Structures are given as C-alpha cells and as structure tokens.
Amino acid sequence: METLKLRKISIDTYRENVAYLHRDCPVYRSEGFQALNKIEVHRAADGSPVIAVLNVVDDENILAPDELGLSEQAFAQLNLAGGTGVRVEHARPPVSLKSVHRKIAGERLTLDEYRGITRDIRGNRYSKIEIAAFLVSCAETGMERDEVLHLTRAMVETGKRLDWSEPLVVDKHCIGGIPGNRTSMLVVPIVAAHGMLIPKTSSRAITSPAGTADTMAVLAHVELSPDQLHQIVRRERACLAWGGKARLAPVDDILISVERPLSLDSPGQMVASILAKKIAAGSTHLLIDIPVGPTAKIRSRSAALRLRKLFEYTGDHLGLQLEVIITDGRQPIGRGIGPVLEARDVMQILNNHPDAPADLREKALQLAGRILEFEPDVHGGQGYVIARDILDSGRALAKMEAIIKAQGENTESPVPGNLQQTVLADASGTITDIDNLLMAHVARLAGAPMDPGAGVDLHYKLGEKVKQGDALYTIYAEFAPDFRFACEAATKESGYRIEASGPTPG
C-alpha cells in the first residue's frame, strides 16, 4: 500500500482527530474512502495507529496529493516528524461501539463495557458523532444507578490519580448555574486555616460569566504546573488553581466537549463527571452544593433529592465520603457577577468590610462549617461556629494572602470596566424575582469572563423594596460594542420582577 508524507495541518478541531487527504491523492481514489468517515493512520513501519475522521482537500496550498494531513491534536498523538512516511487504512470501528449500540437498544451495560468505551474514547478512537451517540443513549432515564457507578469507576481508571498520602483530603463542588456564587474562594482559606488539606482546582467559565479560576486569576496566577501545585499545597494546605493542566479523568474532558454544545446535562453523566474528577484529584471527602430555584439548573426540591441520592450511592461505592447540601438558588449570590466584581465581593468578606455581601458570607460559612465537620474531632453542629471564628479573626484573610503570595500575586490587578450604565426600576415595590440566566447573559454580553472588569453589579436582592427610578444594577464593560449589546439586552428585559405590594391575604 502506498506511503504518504505526513504533514501537520495547523487546525484545532476541538478534541476530534481529523485527517486530510487531497482529492487527487491516489490512495484516496483507489481505496474508496469517499463515503467513509474514519481512517487509521499508521507509521509506515509499525506502531499503534491514530484514528481520524477524514476531510477532503481541494487546494494544494493546504495539502499536496502525496501528503496526509493531520489536525493539531491528531498530529501530536501520532508523534512523528512532518515528512515521515505513513500509510492509511479503513478504520475498524472501535470494539466498544458494540456496547454503545446495546445501550441505544436500551440494554444495561456492565463495568467491563464502560471500561471498553472509556478506553476507546481516551485513545481518541471515537469520532464526535460516536460520542454524541453514547451520551444520548445514556441521557435522561437511560442509565441505571449501577451504570453511573460503572462509568465513574471506568473514567477514574483511564486517567492519572493523585495521592496526597493523607487520610483527609477535602473538596467542595457546586453543580453550577448561579451567578456570583464564588464560595470556593472563601471556603478554601477558612478550611485551610483550620489545617485541613484542600487542594482546590477549578475550571474556567464555559457558559457562565466567571468560573472560580477566572475570578482567582484577578488576584493571583492560577496556571500552575503539577510540581508548583504540589509544593504550594504542602506548604499552605491549599491552593486555588486552574485544573486544566492536570489531565485528570481525561475522558470527562472529551465527553464535556460534546455534552456542552448539545446542552446535554443528564443526572447520570453529571454525577459521573464530577465524582470521577474529584476521585482522580485524590479527594477523600467531598461537599456537593445543589442550588434549587426557578432559574437554577435544578428547579425542584424533588429533583434535587433524586440527584443527591445518586451522588451518595456512587460516592459510597467508590469510598468517597460525601455530603450533599441543597441550597437556595432563587437568585445570584453576592453582588458582583464577573471576575473583578466577584473578587471584590470575596475580598470584602475576608476583610470583614461593612459593605461585604451578607448572603455570600453566610453561604460560605455554612459550606465551610460542613467541611470542617468532616474532621472527626469537630462536634456535629460546631463547624459553622469554627468557620465564623476563623473568618472574623482575620485568619481566613491571612491564609488567602498566603495562597495568593504562593501562587504569585497578580500585580496588575484589573479594575471594573470604565463603561458603566445603571438599569433602573420601572416601578416601586418589592423585588420578587431575579433571573439567574438573564443576569448571567447580560454579564457575558458585557464581556465577562474574557474582559475581567466586565459584568454586572447588583444593588438590590430578593425581598428588598425599591422606588421607581432606583438603580437595580450597574453594567460594566471594557469595550463599546459589548457594552451596547449588554445594555440593549437589559433594556429589553431587566431580569428583575417588582411587585407593587407583598402578596395580599385572601
């Protein structure tokens, strides 16, 4: 079979291997590749193949007829120099696709089948449409709770696993959806000041106006090498870093790259995704926060309870000590939405500033209290008091400053955007609703999280009274077009509901 010259095509195809052949390539013509979706690329001599989806090129400036192109990820995976001779073959479908077809037919898969699927996904042997087929077949009512357990276990097995060599490694996770909910940056210093080990890694925002990593980046460097991260955690008992470099539970990252654009968010996949990441990160004890509200991810208490059971069942079987708390998700937490504004809220609370948002402080104390109670010596119900003492005494602030210093302080510390516009109450009355989704949308339009100073600052919260013309919130932006889009969206719909009077009796 003919040999082709390998060429890197500098295109980032988002976690999908793509191969390129010129339409006049003799191999392309003779092998009947037209209708095929996947090919195997082999080093001419030997070695394990890379599987890629085929695109056909009609431009010799991109690729010559005697070349085989690979997208950036596929090229890195094959790990050969450009110009090396390679040969291509029809790809045999990954063996585990049989299990996906069984799942599509509504059958229950075994642990070994989930292992086969995650191994093949890890090896980039699945195309994105195959991953989509797997995810949809598992969505909604499609997974028994034993299958969630199997998938979680299989995802942990296909990646590295950190070992902190301590009996108590704590972590917290919120399932998301509530703007401004920056509790990690308070919980971590409180818990670490008490001496617990809490190596917190977080994601950057994907669909929200700020992730913990984005907000922490306002104050300190968050892109730490595994070595740096370990050193900092050993010294400070904590970190607040970006988790993107760790490649823990890598299959989860690949699944998310398809789940996200499909807006698939099935309970089974969510539980497996979160727990696999935490177990791989070496956590022994985990607090899960499930906010419930009409514009939160989980909209009813019964749905939250079902999700809690699934977390508990899976965590228990994998030796993870797990607490799930269901919290108030009816409105954003704190005042600021967007990296700089949220960082301001956090620092005000740590500084015991009189303007500090009480709701964020209170929620953080509750979460920290529950984590402190993972400690055998802490009496049930005492966690909250200990947490409050740590915060009030300034020990949490001192710990945060130590973490910031250890990770590398951000000296240019950004400020709120200088384009500012207030959104006014169109009536007098009591605030009865604040739409999480809309506030997040406006903040994102304003530029968050790409522009750290962009976002929304809330001046009133649920239950407070306003007069017509009062400023409900301020939009901040750094660039004029973003600013205009955000203001337009807020003008169309403010996200606040104001009712003239409280519910009248009878």
Next chain:
Amino acid sequence: METLKLRKISIDTYRENVAYLHRDCPVYRSEGFQALNKIEVHRAADGSPVIAVLNVVDDENILAPDELGLSEQAFAQLNLAGGTGVRVEHARPPVSLKSVHRKIAGERLTLDEYRGITRDIRGNRYSKIEIAAFLVSCAETGMERDEVLHLTRAMVETGKRLDWSEPLVVDKHCIGGIPGNRTSMLVVPIVAAHGMLIPKTSSRAITSPAGTADTMAVLAHVELSPDQLHQIVRRERACLAWGGKARLAPVDDILISVERPLSLDSPGQMVASILAKKIAAGSTHLLIDIPVGPTAKIRSRSAALRLRKLFEYTGDHLGLQLEVIITDGRQPIGRGIGPVLEARDVMQILNNHPDAPADLREKALQLAGRILEFEPDVHGGQGYVIARDILDSGRALAKMEAIIKAQGENTESPVPGNLQQTVLADASGTITDIDNLLMAHVARLAGAPMDPGAGVDLHYKLGEKVKQGDALYTIYAEFAPDFRFACEAATKESGYRIEASGPTPG
C-alpha cells in the same frame, strides 16, 4: 462588530458546515468563541446567515487573522464572493433542538416538531453531533409509528417533488444487504416493455461491492441531468440512472451521512428514508423487497413482518400504493459480485443465455410480476407469466438496449480484472451456508466498486455438491495490493460452509 474578509477554504467536510478563524483573529479573541461550537456568519450588510461549526487555524498560509474561512459547502451556501465583508456571531441554537431534547427525554413528537427539525437540518443549521443526537433519540424503540409517518411527511415537504402526470408511476426498492442482487436492471426493462412508467434512480454503492448505479455504469452513462432524465423516461418509459443529482428529500441525504458512519439502521429511520425518497420521486406504486437470512440485514421472519407493517402503515397514510415481499436472503443472488460481473449476469439473463444464473432470473421475474399486477387490467397471479413472456421473447432485451442507447452507451465497456485466483473447497460435501457479509467484504477488498472489473464470481450455490479442490469462486482484481488483501481474507475464511453429508435422519 468587526468585519472579516470571507475566504473559501477548499476542504470538503462531508455535509457539515465548518467555519475557520485564525487564533489571532481579534473577533475570535474578544467574543469568547473558544468554547463554542457553532457560529453564525452574516453578510456584513444583511441576508440570512450560515451556521457553521468553528475550527481554529494556527497557520497564516491557510487563513489570515482578518479573514473568516468557510468550508466548501458552507461557502457555497453563503453564496458570496471571496473577500466580501462578513461578520460573525454566536449561533443561536436552532429552535427545533428543543424537540430533539424532548425526544431524548422519551417523549412523542408532533408533525410540526418533525417539520421544524427537518427544516433546520435542510438549512444546515444542525451540526453533525446534533444530527447524531436526533438519530439516536429516534433509534430502535424510540419512534411510534405515527412519528415515522410524521418524519416521512416532513422529509418529503422539505425537498422538491417530481410530478410525472400519470396515474401509475411504479418503482421498486430492496432494503439491501445481499450481494449480486441486481434485480432492478431486469425488472425495469421488463416492466417498461409492458408500457408501465418506471423512472428508476439508484444510488452508488456505499458499503456494498456494487450499487445498481455502479453496475449500470458498466453499460451506459448514468449521470443524467434532470432534463435528460425526463426526456429519456418520456420516450422509453424508463431509465436506470444515478439518483445523486436529483436532490430529492435532501434531508435524507444529510441524515444518511451521519447514520452510515454510526451504523444506525433503525426500522423507523429506514422506512422514512426509503418512502420519502420514493414519494419525492413521484412514485405512486412501490414494491419493497425485504430479504431475510442469517447474514442479511433482517435476520428473522418476525422482524421482516414487523418492518412490513411499518412500511404499509406509512405508505397507506401518504397515498403510496405499496407491496412488500419477503424474499430468500440466505446467500448472494446470481453469480457475479462487483459491477462488471453483475452486468454480465444481467445481460446473460436478458439474452436468454444458457449460462444465465437461474436464481437472479427467477427473482427478477417474481418482482416484475408483482409490479405488473399494479396495473388494474392485470389479473392477480398473471404478472409472473406476462413478465416471463416479455423476457423470453427478447422484448426486455430490446427495451434494455433502447435505454442504454438513450442514456449513452459506454463504449469502453470494462472487463473483469486480469488478476484472478480461485478459492477451493477444503472438503467434499454439500454447501450449507454462504456468508453474504464475507463475500461482500472480499469483493470490496478486491477493489469493487471503484475498480469495476474487480469482484467475486461464485461457481457454486447453496445445496450444490462439491468435491475437495473444486473451485468455489474466483476473485478478480485490477491492482496487486487489493488482489493480495482479497486473497488473504478469503484464505482466512472462505465464507462457504460445506457439510460432509446432508442431515442424517433420526
């Protein structure tokens, strides 16, 4: 918002719109497109947008930072000259994705929802993973028969529909899977010689060693313009053309581009796909052939009956007169597998040649007989006799020659490949099994259908007796590497089972 210069990227991405932005493109950086999967591309002034999945380019030879690239299909769809100013936005998900999510959740969709989905797919507003999500959610037990009807109707509505202005426009369709089963090339001339209108368009092989269009191409031109096709059909009452140019039921073509690599073949999708194409082609009467056998697509008589009911239900409600016959799919039909060898079989039968394969002749006569009985004047049970008279008298041959002449005779008419190898019986006895899948695989490895002379010629069929060393079949190829692969595969497993004696009594 900034304007980018449009550039065509000459990459064929198989029915998925792909947009390319350079990583240093200011729009890419400021809009937070990284994590997004889909963007909308607008003409700078106005006009309806093209939706495309985003890839990121790191090479200025492919794309400059001030350019926006579109793959071939997307570029054609936007229909603007290269260099035109365009702007990009975050794509709003197509409205009909809500219905897909309802389907994933196991709900039943309405006709209007299927209409919404097919309209959005037709407009290339779905990415391939979204199409995969839709297909998987409909797979297996996921579609009620009313939904199959809705989907079929919606697919017909989203494309052109031919009108032949005659009360009786007949067609036949086999659900596939049986090598050598080239009945259309016999049924069409027989039926047309009787005067019925049968404008037959066929596909090229995708996973099989030959489609009707590939085999007909051995004898005549098959790529006809819609005008040519109409003229030929008006004059000869028939054609045997490639259907790829018609763009009938275009949504079906898009769905197939995802179904095929996923090996999804759910009954609901199959019925909708076949019937939508036939109705769009203007057929009023249709004969469906469902072969059943251990290596056929449908493996049990009960599955075939279920499928028949679904065809009947859907056809009836769409005003299509439908006959479904369940045929013997235990082995290949005829002798040749591959375009040239199959064309030889067909022409031998039309010529009443003594070597003509009896099974293919017999099956074609049965199918043609059933179609002739669509004619109100033909007495039930007489169709077969009429068909046989037409064939025996040479009128079918004359009609075939007229069709070939009308479409344009292929003067270079290809011959069987000159690399030849026989595969010998390893024992004496009776042939009890011939594996359809394996014979198709060997013929494809040998080069069919790309090399028309490549394929397999069967010398023995089920129930015949052989002696050890007899030639079971001959492999033909045009190129040495293909020949080697095919011979190796056949040596490993011949595809024939020979049992020393018939089943012994008691």
